[in-house]
Amino acid sequence: MNYFTALLVAAGLPTSAAVSVSPVVYTAPAAVSSTITTTVTPTTGTFAVATVFQAYQTMAAQSLVATTSLSNIQTSLPTPSGNSVLSSQPAQQMVQLINQARVEDGLAPYTVNPVLMQLAQERALALSNGPFTSDLVQYGWPIQMEQSAGLQAQGMGAENIAEAGSVTQAFALLMASPPHKANMLNPYETQIGVGVVPWGSGVAISELFIGPNS
Numbered sequence: 001m002n003y004f005t006a007l008l009v010a011a012g013l014p015t016s017a018a019v020s021v022s023p024v025v026y027t028a029p030a031a032v033s034s035t036i037t038t039t040v041t042p043t044t045g046t047f048a049v050a051t052v053f054q055a056y057q058t059m060a061a062q063s064l065v066a067t068t069s070l071s072n073i074q075t076s077l078p079t080p081s082g083n084s085v086l087s088s089q090p091a092q093q094m095v096q097l098i099n100q101a102r103v104e105d106g107l108a109p110y111t112v113n114p115v116l117m118q119l120a121q122e123r124a125l126a127l128s129n130g131p132f133t134s135d136l137v138q139y140g141w142p143i144q145m146e147q148s149a150g151l152q153a154q155g156m157g158a159e160n161i162a163e164a165g166s167v168t169q170a171f172a173l174l175m176a177s178p179p180h181k182a183n184m185l186n187p188y189e190t191q192i193g194v195g196v197v198p199w200g201s202g203v204a205i206s207e208l209f210i211g212p213n214s
Helices: 003-010 053-061 063-072 089-104 114-128 142-148 167-175 178-184
Strands: 158-164 191-199 202-210
Touching (some): 089 178, 089 191, 158 178, 167 178
Antiparallel strands (some): 158 202, 191 202
C-alpha cells in the first residue's frame, strides 16, 4: 500500500479511483531588453541636479520637435522686477523665457539673485571649456559653490546646464527634457541665476535655482 492509498483508507474513501497529481510547471519570464538610466545625484543636501548625460541625450533627441515650438515663445517680454542685476542680454532673455513659462503654468516668476547670477556665469564659463558636467573641477557641485559663497536658502543645489546654438534653442531643449523642465517649473524654488557665455558657434549656459532664504 503506497502513501496516497494509505491516506484514502484512513479517510474512509474508496481506493479504486485514480489519483492524478499535476506537476507544477514554472515558466520563466521572457527576457526583457531595457536600458538602465543612471542618474548621478550628490549625497549632500536636499537638492536635485538635472544635468546627467542621459538627460542631455534626451534633450538632443527632442531638439527638432522642441525647436518647432519656438514660434510660440514671445521673446520681447517686459523686464521682470530685479532684472537690473542681470549680467548680459542673453542671460536676461533666458530668465524672461523661464519666467514666462512659470507664469503660464500658474507659478510666480523667479526673483533674480545677483550672487547666483555671478556663480552661474562662472559655471557657464567653466562649462564652455569642458567637460559637460555639473561636478566642475574648479567649483564642485552647485550646492558646494553656493555654500562657499555664503548663500543660505531652502532647496539649494539645483542646476540646469546646456550647450546649444542659441539661448532660445537651449530653452526649448531644456523644456523638452522632463528633469530640466521640472527645475524651471519647480513651485518650491523662488530664486534664479543664469550664466551665458560663448561656446563654439553657440552658447554654454548654467541655470541655478534655490528656494526662499533661510
